[in-house]
Amino acid sequence: DADVTQTPRNRITKTGKRIMLECSQTKGHDRMYWYRQDPGLGLRLIYYSFDVKDINKGEISDGYSVSRQAQAKFSLSLESAIPNQTALYFCATSRDPGATQYFGPGTRLTVL
Amino acid sequence: DQQVKQNSPSLSVQEGRISILNCDYTNSMFDYFLWYKKYPAEGPTFLISISSIKDKNEDGRFTVFLNKSAKHLSLHIVPSQPGDSAVYFCAASGGGGSNYKLTFGKGTLLTVNP
Numbered sequence: 524d525a526d527v528t529q530t531p532r533n534r535i536t537k538t539g540k541r542i543m544l545e546c547s548q549t550k551g552h553d554r555m556y557w558y559r560q561d562p563g564l565g566l567r568l569i570y571y572s573f574d575v576k577d578i579n580k581g582e583i584s585d586g587y588s589v590s591r592q593a594q595a596k597f598s599l600s601l602e603s604a605i606p607n608q609t610a611l612y613f614c615a616t617s618r619d620p621g622a623t624q625y626f627g628p629g630t631r632l633t634v635l
Numbered sequence: 636d637q638q639v640k641q642n643s644p645s646l647s648v649q650e651g652r653i654s655i656l657n658c659d660y661t662n663s664m665f666d667y668f669l670w671y672k673k674y675p676a677e678g679p680t681f682l683i684s685i686s687s688i689k690d691k692n693e694d695g696r697f698t699v700f701l702n703k704s705a706k707h708l709s710l711h712i713v714p715s716q717p718g719d720s721a722v723y724f725c726a727a728s729g730g731g732g733s734n735y736k737l738t739f740g741k742g743t744l745l746t747v748n749p
Contacts, residue, residue: 527678556736563644565724565741566679581736613678622728623669624737626678 526550527627529614535633536604544599544630546614555597556624557581557589560611569612572597604634638662639727641740649748654712656743658725661706666729669737670699670710673722683710687729715747 527548536542546555557569568581570589578589586608590598601608611631615624640659648654656670666687671679685692685699685708692699698711712719725740 563741566739568736571736615678622667623681623684625681626671628678629676 527614527616527625529612529627529630531630532628533631535635537635538605540604542601542604542632544612544614544632546597546599546627548595548614548616548625548627550616550618550625551594552616552618552625553594554617554619555591556615556617557587557597557599558613558615559583559608560613560629566613569599601632601634604632606634608632609634637741638665639725639738639740641723641725641743643743644741645744645746647746647748648715650717651714654710654715654719654745654747656710656712656723656725656745658708658710658740659706660708660727662727662738663706664729665727665738667727668699668701668708669726669728670697671724671726671739672719673724673742679724682723712745715745717747717749720745720747 530545553574556571558566560566567583572578572591575591588600611629613629614627617624638661669684670682672682673679683694683697683699685701701708722742722744724742726737728737
């Protein structure tokens with residue numbers, strides 16, 4: 524079984540809709556992260572959480588919010604989706620800040 | 636400001652030969668470097684890492700070299716295999732107020748031809 528799972532794997536939505544992407548992990552890591560990948564731009568950090576009570580903005584947090592429901596669960600929400608949020612979204616976990624991160628399989632989101 | 640740069644968007648090599656992927660960084664506070672491999676429709680997979688106290692780390696066919704004075708690291712794959720065809724991301728972390736995060740390069744697409 525995968526250590527980091529993401530649901531859904533693919534999602535098509537319309538402009539203005541609210542959507543939630545979910546991430547679960549069985550690695551027992553306290554640190555969790557949300558990234559987006561755009562063609563030619565690498566991976567950019569959206570939000571990160573060092574424990575259940577800790578939420579921090581990354582470099583591109585505008586238009587997104589997160590919820591850390593438990594050590595194992597970290598959700599990303601788009602309150603009102605727009606087309607330029609079309610991207611691949613990855614969740615990751617790590618044991619320590621700045622240490623090796625382990626990624627989920629990704630969610631391909633398309634906003635029409 | 637791009638702190639981690641992979642200047643070659645793509646690289647093509649023959650099976651059995653060496654693949655060399657390069658990465659440059661600008662932040663002298665970085666002290667931990669990683670390489671990830673990514674296949675289509677999958678998340679990035681950790682491949683190998685190196686701490687700034689070392690200049691080389693080897694794991695099977697994969698070796699990472701770090702040249703701190705040049706702020707340059709490279710990943711060598713010997714011998715290259717068709718299954719190595721993927722996008723490779725260089726990442727760095729450490730130092731100052733940014734030690735919570737990994738900074739990624741834009742990736743290099745490696746194609747290993749049979």
